[in-house]
Amino acid sequence: MIKFLDLKKVNQRYDKAFHEKLEEFMQRGWYILGDEVKLFEENFSNYCHSKHCIGVGNGLDALVLIFKAYIELGKLQKGDEVIVPANTYIASILSILQADLVPVFVEPKLETYNLNPVLIAEKITSKTKAILVVHLYGQLAEMDKIDGIAKQNNLLVIEDAAQSHGAELGVGSKELGVSNAKAYSFYPSKNIGCLGDGGAVITNDDELNKIIRAIRNYGSEKKYVNDFIGINSRLDELQAAFLNVKLPELDADNQKRREIANRYLAEIKNDKIVLPFYDGSKNHVFHLFVIRTEKRDELQEYLSENGIETMIHYPIPPHQQKALKEFGLLSFPITEKIHREVLSLPMSPVLTEEEVSRIINVLNRY
Template identity: 50%
Template sequence: MKIMPNRLDKGFYLYQEEFEKKALEVLRSGWYVLGKEVQSFEEEFAAYTGSRYCVGLASGLDALWIAFRVLGIGKGDEVIVQGNTYIASVMGITINGAAPVFVEPDEYFNIDASQIEDRITDRTKAILVVHLYGQASNMAPIMDIARRHGLRVVEDCAQSHGARFGGQMTGTFGDIGCFSFYPSKNLGAFGDAGAIVTNDPKIAEDVRVFRNYGSEKRYYNRVVGTNSRLDELQAGLLRVRLSHMEELEADKRRICGRYLAELTHPDIVLPSIRDGATHIWHQFVVRTERRQELIDYLNDREIGTIIHYPIPPHLSEAYRYLGFGEGSLPITECYARTVLSIPLYNGMTAEEQEYVIEAINRFQ
């Protein structure tokens, strides 16, 4: 039996008729940019998250860098962010000329709130909270720190669609919540797509103008903006998947509940769930000091895995200029050496999962 780490086609086939009907509807409409599908998706996704406003964008990275741009954070400013995130989170900061200030993660793979305050300087302007792998971060102390120090809070929710902390949806705690709808996400499009959510009407308006060449009226440009528009086709297909999010989330919880209950290998550390937080399982990430052995063993049995992520941003070639060396962030670097994502996707059968579980438990 061959098991891929992810199967996007299964997610399509679950609602094939609805996806195809919507695609034809959009194609036949003759309107493909900033039309009724985008407007409807923005309204529906805002309601889903509990935000007042949603603005559709071309990608999750665009959501991040545009968020900092409209908040006026740039050259000379610092943004606190966890070290073990995907590099796009850091790019959202540095594209604007600001500097990332790295903080170690906690045992749940999210930013360790207890370390944030020690990293604040007179140049600190914001905290970027990344809800990694689908689990909500520890938002209560983070928001308390932000209020006391007058800091902006941007949430990277690329992997946390639907996750909650204290009953509140990720993306709604800070000034701006940034979402990616890359196809592998729990709410995935069929290409690149993204959005921001906010409760601030000015931020929402600024992002709407900025995404469309800085124009609030055609050919009348208020600012030097960019072209980052969620297209009609992706918006329509996202509306279909959004209407099924409750059942898709339940399916992931079922699969991961079985992993948590039945994976018993002593050399493998299973993920933990924070009290008061929910996990929507974008990835099921284990840790093991024997990672390469396990990867090779599973490859021999045609079970695919992915490392999220093997090189932390501070050690990447792209950010060599920041001057970090190995050992700068030991917990982040330990995670980079030991994390491994095992197969997880909507539509995964019980037989497929049983094959994965049995193989891992028999690992010698």
């Protein structure tokens, strides 16, 4: 069986370095917000070309903390509307709701699965105060167009970058650019993942940085002095140590993903399958390689029978989830088509050439 993602194999590459970091951690005896978190925050902010990186408990918390901090700063108020793609993972929506804001769903482009800038303007009202952009599957959205819309309407731009670590807007320019703040997840399956949960916020906003650092730690800048209604969401010291080991390899891993994607794109020849759009640039890090087919379940079963594991990202659109039943009467035909047809092929930097060839050959026989 070719696994969809062999995390054990991904992390075995770092086995010796992980054990060394664990030993250092045990010898240091400092377990919360210590030197490894500080080092990772410095390393990742440099990697993203940003002034600040704040390590937090997970990607969802990263988004929630951004929204809550902007409420503290008076740039958002409870009840304000936030534009968000209709076809995102539910965490994007949950972050808006948990900050007592209102999600306003916008359809994506069918070609890229990312937010359609043309449709944003139709949804902007006097209550709209922010756009939450999601770089789905690892491909950057059209940030130049979205930035123009945001500036015309005085809107904040926040990015859910949970799937796009290392994607570049231009040559040598990592994805930090036009947005006010960006949220990352280091869930184990991400392009750079923990051996547990983890997340981060990057921003160039000094005030936002200061407030998020406090809110993640019970609303406290100074021990036992609480200035905000905070939460407990701190990047774990040991997970930060592991991330410090893995970060130098992120660009090489992303390049390996692109090489696999280019083989899929060039060699899969089957008119029953719709391949993803890719312009050949570094704006895509292929966290996932997502195809579409009208008989998705049939294709998934066929691949399984031929020893190839796949996943569906995601089977149910957010507005049709029971948890979001207040949006259940809404209709988003493009989103619903995407969720009905998508299938994710194996994709990771440890896939072998032989495994990729086998996947291609099996798909071409379907």
